[in-house]
Amino acid sequence: MTAWDLPGAARNELKTLSKDNAENVARHLAMAARLIDDDPELAHQHALAASRSAGRVGVVRETVAITAYAVGDFALALRELRTHRRITGSDEQLPLIVDSERGVGRPDRALEEGRAVDRSTLTVPVRVQLAIAMSGARLDLGETERALQELDIPEADPDRAFEWSPALFSARAAVLEELGRHEEASEWERRAQIAADALDAAAGVADREVIVVEEIDLIDDEGGVDVASGVIPVDDVDADVAVASAEDAVDGSARSDVDDRSGDREDER
Template structure:
């Protein structure tokens, strides 16, 4: 019998409107009360992901138990699972998110999760399955970094370097994704024994990071660059939510329960089973106003099991001035 999942507490200051509008809009297929409850757990998952990923994951799991057919909910569960090191669960949830949303935005995380469960060859195969020109520049960079890591896992640093030599690897222009790309490039150069080149790219990464400042302050980062050292060393309206008389069921405690210890991170058989065990055993307690939302979720989650395959816009940039 699966251990009971207790919903983590939500501070009183957390409000549904704290969730971004795009995500809130996805919740409109739920009743308003349920949407608000799910939104607050998603807000908490986002707040806690860096400082307490385990608690963030608990909030994401609570949201998923009530809204298991909503893409942003499954995406949140996947990301928090990844941050806790549960790569098998992350991979499974990323497949489901991809299937629900039709988006390849999280493909880099899928590739990295394949690495996490010890399958770098499959990671490379997955990364090659998508036309990269259809991805945003930021996603292309994240994918290149993940693919490079898979090459390193296989002991091929030269090929790892090649994965990173993409148009976005521009030493003269910095975007929000540049520091991570520069650092990854420096790491592979170190693996190849090219220490002077590695030091140069690390310095570039540091300068770019300083110039970018806090990327959360604005979607478009204006960069005023200096010479690069070259030495060798709102509230969403209530209208549009599902009514209590026409609820689109999205799950409750009975319909969605994925405890982390149900999934072995390195067990291929569990990964291949995908969503087959998600419906699980019914728990004893269901909130009174949630029971009617559970009926259709088992079928929806079982449908998730059938498919194993599953933006960041360019930031502003200016060329550095040269003395």
């Protein structure tokens, strides 16, 4: 593991450190990102090690927060998230702040945090994650109908799949199940699986950030790919959908990679 295993945006934040320290911190952050899904406790230890050497760097505090959340230490996650916000001025981790407030048993405070920010200033992925977190806080308070209202956002389009769609659709399914609307819940859960399958299939074709699930009429009359539309047929996905790259739809003559978002949660992790 080397410093170059850390995404460039995160490495740039370490430029205020000495060369040797920056390399050491970068390696710890890269290990935290690699381990977060399989061994969150060890990932957290790497994040803490980075923090001991670079506690005033935003991405370091962000990584400590994310790994603390992953191991269930919501109080520490909140402290680190607030520090990260103070250092960077960024609201990108607002959904995690809301969810961490829920984790320490303060759903009312979670809702206050979510309402305190103008959502139009947030990126779409963050806005979607915030809607899911706010819906969860409503469920914590027993406000099931309002939990569903939190998820009534333009991005909840069952025929379009983006990186956030499976989680958003599943969240809606869970709330509908709570309301006893079982058929609707099943349909949204089915759509969540379709979106996940479509995204997985497209990920095998190219490294793209945005995938759009379009109606099948984008396929030509003989069932082939309409090259101009950029549609990519996907096996084992419902007959009424196919996968298309939004980037390709804009420029049908060429396919181009899209820069990774947000240093990902991947940047943080």
